[in-house]
Every structure is written in structure tokens, then in C-alpha cells.
Amino acid sequence: MARRIGTTRALCFAVLVFLPPAVFAAEKQPRPDRDLSNFVLQDCGSCHGMTLKGGLGPPLRPADLERLPTETVAAIIREGVPGTAMPPWKALLTPAEIDWVSQQLKSGTLLD
Numbered sequence: 053m054a055r056r057i058g059t060t061r062a063l064c065f066a067v068l069v070f071l072p073p074a075v076f077a078a079e080k081q082p083r084p085d086r087d088l089s090n091f092v093l094q095d096c097g098s099c100h101g102m103t104l105k106g107g108l109g110p111p112l113r114p115a116d117l118e119r120l121p122t123e124t125v126a127a128i129i130r131e132g133v134p135g136t137a138m139p140p141w142k143a144l145l146t147p148a149e150i151d152w153v154s155q156q157l158k159s160g161t162l163l164d
């Protein structure tokens with residue numbers, strides 16, 4: 053009996069931990085650009101540097117991304133880079149948001 057309760061608790065915990073981000077991703081509205089800019093500078097910036105000049109992750113300024121087409125940048129953001137610290141973002145950002153972020157990174161407009 054005690055074991056069953058333990059399993060139920062573990063399941064509840066798993067649902068609480070893993071479900072909210074999925075629900076959030078499915079229901080949220082597109083973010084206003086300004087909000088998304090802050091998200092990139094802070095969340096991505098925690099690894100790539102607050103001014104995207106690099107840190108744990110490589111720099112993400114236009115010159116650094118010149119060799120990558122916008123769609124490749126989007127694919128990296130979507131899927132992450134397996135085996136590295138770069139996580140996939142597709143559960144947190146919509147495809148449109150990922151495209152927007154990729155374009156901003158390629159053009160450098162987030163740092164204006």
C-alpha cells in the first residue's frame with residue numbers, strides 16, 4: 053500500500069513538473085516583440101552573454117552567425133545542439149517566435 057501511494061505521489065509530481073510548460077506552450081498568445089527581446093537577452097544571455105558576445109555558449113552577433121542561414125539558426129534554437137549545453141526551445145517558443153528570434157539575431161536588432 054505504501055508503495056502504491058509512493059508511486060501516485062511520484063506521478064503527481066511528474067505531472068506538476070512537466071505539464072505546465074506544455075499547457076503554457078499550447079495556449080499562450082504570441083509575445084509582444086519587446087517581451088521576447090528581453091527573453092532572448094536574459095534567458096539566452098545567461099549562456100550567450102547579456103550582450104550576446106558569448107559566455108558558456110558562443111557569441112550570437114550577426115558576424116558570428118554569418119555562416120548560418122536564418123533557417124539553420126531557427127533549427128538550432130528549435131532542437132538545441134544534442135550533447136552540448138544548448139537546450140531545445142520548441143516547448144517554450146512557438147515556431148513564429150523562433151523565426152522572429154532567428155531574424156533578430158541575424159540582423160543584430162536586439163542590441164540596438
Ligand code: HEC
Pocket residue numbers: 092095096097098099100108109110111112116117125128129133136137138139141153
Ligand atoms: C544553458 C546554456 C544555453 C542557453 C540557455 C542557450 N544556449 Fe544557445 N548554445 C549553447 C551552447 C553551449 C552552444 C554551442 C553548441 C555547440 O557546441 O555547437 C549554443 C549554440 C547556439 C547557437 C549556434 C551558434 C553557432 O555559432 O553555431 C545558436 C544560434 C544559439 N545557441 C541560440 C540560442 C538562443 C536563441 C537561446 C535562447 C532562446 C539560447 N541559445 C540559449 C548554450 C546555451
